[in-house]
Amino acid sequence: xxxxxxxxxxxxxxxxxxxxxxxxxxxxxxxxxxxxxxxxxxxxxxxxxxxxxxxxxxxxxxxxxxxxxxxxxxxxxxxxxxxxxxxxxxxxxxxxxxxxxxxxxxxxxxxxxxxxxxxxxxxxxxxxxxxxxxxxxxxxxxxxxxxxxxxxxxxxxxxxxxxxxxxxxxxxxxxxxxxxxxxxxxxxxxxxxxxxxxxxxxxxxxxxxxxxxxxxxxxxxxxxxxxxx
Numbered sequence: 001x002x003x004x005x006x007x008x009x010x011x012x013x014x015x016x017x018x019x020x021x022x023x024x025x026x027x028x029x030x031x032x033x034x035x036x037x038x039x040x041x042x043x044x045x046x047x048x049x050x051x052x053x054x055x056x057x058x059x060x061x062x063x064x065x066x067x068x069x070x071x072x073x074x075x076x077x078x079x080x081x082x083x084x085x086x087x088x089x090x091x092x093x094x095x096x097x098x099x100x101x102x103x104x105x106x107x108x109x110x111x112x113x114x115x116x117x118x119x120x121x122x123x124x125x126x127x128x129x130x131x132x133x134x135x136x137x138x139x140x141x142x143x144x145x146x147x148x149x150x151x152x153x154x155x156x157x158x159x160x161x162x163x164x165x166x167x168x169x170x171x172x173x174x175x176x177x178x179x180x181x182x183x184x185x186x187x188x189x190x191x192x193x194x195x196x197x198x199x200x201x202x203x204x205x206x207x208x209x210x211x212x213x214x215x216x217x218x219x220x221x222x223x224x225x226x227x228x229x
Contacts, residue, residue, distance in 0.1 A: 005069030086159025149180035
């Protein structure tokens with residue numbers, strides 16, 4: 001398989017072994033730019049393992065990764081973020097007594113010329129991103145005061161704030177109400193229309209039908225095929 005710049009992400013022949021267990025066995029994935037690409041499989045199929053390799057949480061034992069047609073080595077999440085990949089995990093990593101903005105800038109705080117945390121500038125940027133992508137998040141709200149659906153949007157904003165062009169959403173609908181699922185699908189469409197690429201990990205066929213353009217199926221660590229939805 002050749003690298004192709006039409007694709008945001010290409011993973012070729014990815015193998016990952018834990019002890020004697022082969023979690024991934026030569027899996028391929030080709031994700032077109034500006035699409036919603038679902039990875040479907042039952043629990044334990046290897047979906048999250050594959051995306052954890054892409055995000056640098058695991059290193060593959062075999063295989064190659066290409067972003068926008070260029071070969072890359074991603075050895076940790078900082079590498080992934082620097083290459084424009086963001087990941088929203090199933091269990092959010094938010095500090096509940098911090099505001100939305102404080103959570104988003106955590107770990108990459110900008111300071112003004114006096115060495116003081118410049119929250120005003122960060123708040124302004126968060127508000128701009130929230131409006132640009134239709135996320136409707138208030139930068140000053142505390143995490144403990146907002147819904148689970150809103151907390152997920154904060155995680156999406158955090159990835160966008162760090163410059164993500166490709167967003168990985170791990171089982172994004174697992175914690176949402178039906179109404180929040182509809183809103184999330186609308187947000188995903190909006191992100192794609194504005195140039196982003198989205199990969200969703202899921203085992204729910206119904207949601208793939210309503211949100212994805214393409215679906216790759218993984219079963220017991222093996223690539224089963226890719227279909228247009």
